[in-house]
Amino acid sequence: MTSHAHETSSPRLPVIVAGAGIGGLTAAIALRRAGVPVRVYERASRLRAAGSGLSVMSNAVAALASLGIDLHLSKRGRNIETFRILDETGDLIREQPLKAVTDALGVPSVCVTRADLQDALLAEAAGIPLALGHTVAGYEPGPDGVTVHFENGASVRGSALIGADGLHSAVRRGLVGAEETRDSGYVCWLAVTPFARPHLPAGYVGHYWGAGRRFGLIDVGHGRYYWWGTKNMPAERSRHWDGDKAEILDTYAGWADEVCDIVRATPMESVLAVPSHDRPFLERWGEGPVTLLGDAAHPMLTSLGQGSAMAIEDAVVLAGCLGASRDNPAAAFRRYEDLRRERVRGVVAASRSVSEMEQLEDPVARRRRDDALRHADEGELREQLLGLLRWPVSPSA
16 A cells, blocks of 8 residues: 555545544445545554454454455464353353354354454555545535545545544544543453463463453464453543553462463563443434544444454445445435444444443352353354344445
């Protein structure tokens, strides 16, 4: 991809995408596939993926495949083969039937590092103009498109504007004004490190549940594991966590050996600490030739591992709508928003509900939760996963 912002004459103004994260790059790729000219503008002066991992679930892989896009993520990361919910000592609460569901769908769910996913998207997006160091300052919709202004003094005209600029989206702020994020009461620690234990199967995902704290251990391939940990604490501390590795180790003292071992094996400089934030669901994602996607439209907690998948689904549906109605971006964007709203609303709500359930501290409530999961009907669990992991709509629907 090129990194300049020079405008060239064209009979059709390009669509402007603000943000070169997962959603923005996927939107650019999908729009090009739909024959829509596109340019990407990113606030960062250089592209660096955070040192963490994520899941690209089957619904996202299928959405990309519907456009003939294969990012070869199974080679870059690791397909999920085993998904276990355990207590803090490593005793099994329930093995989730995720592998049976992905086999039935014929589409894997893949865990990768953010860096590997970014590399895959950049390779697929080769040739799409990308301007770095461009933070959106504002925009002006007009009768024939939109003018976007950047903090560096540059401006650009486009046929439409897609805000894919994340949780603190400047495009969203232009639509709905200033907002506070919604804290969830805990900090998240994230890291990727080389790690192996003979008793952990390839493609392992383990979620360990304790009192007001959780731990995730995820095989992302090539001898690396992604791990995340949570700990309940006041918002003012989680927002600016300044603790050390001793606090993390103390949080998981006495937990399963693999949990303690991977924390010990991770250099502290490789650990990211982030607060757990989302926002109340936004009903209106756009106006005129402007819309939002991904975290800019619907930030969600990470409990279901669907943040990246929802952004990818957004991008595919949006490109289908705009490709079918490219001379009327406003109508295409309202169609996209209507197609996406209920699906995403349910995932945002479920992510918060699961987060609250998993972060329980009360021992009686925790025991009831664990017993309910142990005795849950296998068929019902599969149906719930199928509803989440099935790609639900064609991009031109």
